[in-house]
Amino acid sequence: MKKRNLLTSVLFLVMLSVAALAVYLFNYQGGENPGGSASSTVSSSAVEEEQTDSALPDVSADDWELVLVNRNNITDEMNPVLTDVDGVSVDSRIADNVRAFLAAAQTINSREHLISGYRSVAYQEELFNTYVSQELSSDPSLTQKEAEELVKTYSQPAGASEHQTGLAIDMSTVDYLNASDPDVAAQVAVLAPDYGFVLRFPEGKSRFTGVDYEDWHFRYVGTESAQYMTQNNLTLEEYIALLKERD
Missing domain, CATH: 1.20.5 (Single alpha-helices involved in coiled-coils or other helix-helix interfaces)
Structure with a gap:
């Protein structure tokens, strides 16, 4: 017990x-x-x-290759020093990159060619007004303002186009927007960052860019920035916002 x-x-x-x-x-x-x-x-x-x-790359939103031109950032004539590349004028500082990018794209499809590069503000105004007139002719029910808003989905008013920077090119296998073979366009877009370019108006990003998808419009931003933007699915508007927030 x-x-x-x-x-x-x-x-x-x-x-x-x-x-x-x-x-x-x-x-x-x-x-x-x-x-x-x-x-x-x-x-x-x-x-x-x-x-x-x-x-984030060690770059600044104020760097020349990251200049932002759109409808919220209207810019006067920039007068870049130009160099001719395959019949198209571009900012001389990116001429070698354009040549190399074009050559690489032509290994994917030999019909790849440059369609447009630098445009003056005056020429952009003329082009925009031409598109507006075409839309009014196609649909007489449109008002002037409605026609202008429609054109803004694929072309920009004077002072709002990247082409005036000399840092943007249109390149495709055909001379019509979004008419190239989608597979070819996709392969070219993948190559772009290696030469400092990004597809400027990708699908699903018009809320940031104000422009619908364009398969031929490429913008030079520098290799490091181009690779970062592509890997993170960023438009130039989004990328610059991140840089400014960091700085």
Whole structure:
């Protein structure tokens, strides 16, 4: 009987010790030091944010190759120094890149050719007005404003076109927008970042660019930026916003 009572007492003491240890561990890890967990979370978030920022290329939104021209950033005539590449004028600083990009595209399809490059503001105004007149002729029910808004989905008013920078080219196998073989267009777009270009108006991004998909419009932004933008599915508008937020 005494042995049984002794065993019961020992078991009772062991159970008390285990319970006390559990309470101590709970208070130490959670109840008494709640700030420790929150501090760790903040540090982790800060590291993640720092990693995101550091992943951005070491470039500035003010760099010449990242100049943003669109309907929200109307720009006067820029007068870039021009060089002729295969019958099209481009900013002299990107002439070699254009030649190399064109040559690479022609290995995919020999009919790839340059259609357009630099356009003056005056010429862009003339072109835009021509498109508006064509839309009005095609659909007399349109008002002038409606026709202009329709044209803006595929062409830009004077001062809002990237072509005036000399950094944009139209390149395709045919002289009609979105009429090239989609497989060829996709392969050319994949090549573009290697030469510093991005497909400027990709599908599903018109809410940022204000322009519907164009399979032939490529914009020079520099190799590092082009690769980052393509890998992260960013338009120039989105990319510049990230750079400005970081800086």
